[in-house]
Amino acid sequence: MRQFDVIIIGGGVVGSAIARELTRYRLSIAVMEKNPDVVCETSGRNSGVVHGGFAYDEGTLKARLCVEGNRGMDALARELGFRFIRCGKVLVGKSQEDYASLQRTMAQGARNGATGLSLIDKDELARVCPAAVGEFAMLSETSGVLDPFGYTIAIAENAAQNGARYFLEHTVTGLSREGGHWQVRTDRGDFAARWVVNAAGLGCGEISDMLGLTGYRVIGSKGDYIILDKHTGELLPMPIYPVPSNTYMGIHVTNTTDGNVIVGPNAEWIDDHAQFAYYGVPQENIDYLAESASDIWPHIHKKDYIRNYSGILPKWVDENGKIQDFKIEMRPEIAPNAVNLVGIESPGLTAAVPIGRYVAQMMREAEPFEANPAFDPVRRPIARFADMDDAARGEAIAHDPDYGEIICRCEQVTRAEILRAIHNPLGVRTVTGVKLRTRAMMGRCQGGYCQMRIAQMIGEELGVPAREMTYGRAGSWLFSGEMGESGVDA
Numbered sequence: 001m002r003q004f005d006v007i008i009i010g011g012g013v014v015g016s017a018i019a020r021e022l023t024r025y026r027l028s029i030a031v032m033e034k035n036p037d038v039v040c041e042t043s044g045r046n047s048g049v050v051h052g053g054f055a056y057d058e059g060t061l062k063a064r065l066c067v068e069g070n071r072g073m074d075a076l077a078r079e080l081g082f083r084f085i086r087c088g089k090v091l092v093g094k095s096q097e098d099y100a101s102l103q104r105t106m107a108q109g110a111r112n113g114a115t116g117l118s119l120i121d122k123d124e125l126a127r128v129c130p131a132a133v134g135e136f137a138m139l140s141e142t143s144g145v146l147d148p149f150g151y152t153i154a155i156a157e158n159a160a161q162n163g164a165r166y167f168l169e170h171t172v173t174g175l176s177r178e179g180g181h182w183q184v185r186t187d188r189g190d191f192a193a194r195w196v197v198n199a200a201g202l203g204c205g206e207i208s209d210m211l212g213l214t215g216y217r218v219i220g221s222k223g224d225y226i227i228l229d230k231h232t233g234e235l236l237p238m239p240i241y242p243v244p245s246n247t248y249m250g251i252h253v254t255n256t257t258d259g260n261v262i263v264g265p266n267a268e269w270i271d272d273h274a275q276f277a278y279y280g281v282p283q284e285n286i287d288y289l290a291e292s293a294s295d296i297w298p299h300i301h302k303k304d305y306i307r308n309y310s311g312i313l314p315k316w317v318d319e320n321g322k323i324q325d326f327k328i329e330m331r332p333e334i335a336p337n338a339v340n341l342v343g344i345e346s347p348g349l350t351a352a353v354p355i356g357r358y359v360a361q362m363m364r365e366a367e368p369f370e371a372n373p374a375f376d377p378v379r380r381p382i383a384r385f386a387d388m389d390d391a392a393r394g395e396a397i398a399h400d401p402d403y404g405e406i407i408c409r410c411e412q413v414t415r416a417e418i419l420r421a422i423h424n425p426l427g428v429r430t431v432t433g434v435k436l437r438t439r440a441m442m443g444r445c446q447g448g449y450c451q452m453r454i455a456q457m458i459g460e461e462l463g464v465p466a467r468e469m470t471y472g473r474a475g476s477w478l479f480s481g482e483m484g485e486s487g488v489d490a
């Protein structure tokens with residue numbers, strides 16, 4: 001049986017941030033991830049906003065770890081090479097009630113340690129965010145946007161480069177204590193570990209039960225989005241939010257690090273865990289999002305829609321349905337050497353790295369770990385042809401002629417970038433694995449031109465037969481029916 005010091009269940013941004021943090025110590029670490037990539041669930045299905053930390057109750061982990069995550073984001077982005085823009089954000093209001101609510105939000109933010117918050121009038125709003133519709137706003141200067149795929153992948157790849165082993169398409173099905181160790185059963189064999197960490201996102205309740213830490217009620221909050229074509233980004237310098245309620249930030253419009261605009265999310269509560277894998281976006285929700293968000297940003301037109309997506313937040317609620325704080329606990333009397341994370345909903349993206357540090361600190365208080373002198377926090381991203389000037393392009397092509405062949409025309413992604421993505425350190429073999437690492441297929445034509453070429457390259461480079469080629473999630477076969485043995489060209 002394969003044995004590790006630590007097994008982390010769930011390879012999303014939180015599990016990967018914990019894995020990366022633990023690679024600072026001399027530990028053997030495995031990450032069990034049920035999907036074929038680390039961004040198949042919530043970490044790849046969100047707004048990508050780096051929150052300021054004002055929206056959470058004082059004294060909560062959500063507030064503390066969000067503020068910490070926000071403060072550290074510039075340095076982290078430099079270290080790991082993902083896209084982050086500290087562009088600010090506005091919450092726009094129209095009524096006296098809205099104004100009072102924004103005053104309360106601002107005071108809460110100040111108590112949480114959030115900085116750069118101010119109430120601005122209509123003229124100032126028109127200056128900082130000309131297209132926003134509102135009589136006044138709260139400006140959060142420290143808020144920003146990041147590329148959620150690049151961010152999660154960067155953290156995971158850096159963890160892998162520092163020695164964490166990723167077991168993709170391994171679903172944890174059972175946990176038990178045997179001989180002072182955890183036995184971790186998966187659908188692809190058993191593993192043993194001294195420590196286990198539950199970072200299973202939407203599966204946190206089930207893994208918590210397996211640890212014997214029962215009684216958590218976890219519900220889903222599903223939010224749908226519309227993605228708008230890139231030219232709309234010029235009209236949105238920063239995210240625009242409505243005035244939030246206690247439980248929901250409201251339908252907002254968000255600029256992305258690559259120039260698109262996303263509209264959403266709504267919030268539909270789901271109690272049935274069987275629905276946690278349903279990511280469909282009904283037409284009536286799309287219409288509702290557009291109508292609602294047009295009140296704060298009047299540039300949403302059907303001609304600019306290029307895709308939809310949705311994400312599901314795991315919310316831990318009490319018996320009355322009241323949303324709880326992040327739960328990060330060790331209860332050795334029931335589950336020795338286990339860290340249990342429940343309800344890591346928003347701002348989990350912003351807070352992921354501080355969560356990783358928090359978990360590592362809890363473990364180190366129980367057992368001293370020896371430092372790993374070989375730990376390297378720096379990861380080199382794939383250099384993007386689309387970002388280069390002519391001189392840099394010439395140099396890149398001289399160094400590697402594959403930079404001279406464009407595969408994705410919309411996003412100007414070259415063969416060199418796609419090859420680097422195919423040979424990623426996590427061993428991801430899907431078409432969306434390439435898409436989310438390079439932006440190929442993310443442009444106006446959504447892969448109409450390059451998707452088959454990319455599938456063919458994966459087949460050639462990794463020896464994946466056409467019959468086994470998947471788009472993204474397990475079972476998302478690209479080809480079905482009769483097919484010649486020669487592969488995708490047949």
Ligand SMILES: Cc1cc2nc3c(=O)[nH]c(=O)nc-3n(C[C@H](O)[C@H](O)[C@H](O)COP(=O)(O)OP(=O)(O)OC[C@H]3O[C@@H](n4cnc5c(N)ncnc54)[C@H](O)[C@@H]3O)c2cc1C
Pocket residue numbers: 009010011012013014015016032033034035037038039040041042043044045046047048049050051170171172173199200201202203204222223265310311312313344345346347348349350351
């Ligand atoms: C609509 C929406 C908008 C959001 N917007 C923001 C935002 O703007 N800013 C922000 O800070 N946060 C935001 N969030 C929250 C943020 O995305 C999450 O808190 C964060 O991604 C959680 O990361 P995670 O690693 O815990 O979850 P996940 O990414 O879901 O990772 C958990 C992993 O565990 C795996 N897993 C589950 N069960 C098992 C099992 N039995 N065996 C093996 N693997 C398993 C899953 O496959 C999954 O990959 C948003 C979330 C949503 C849904």
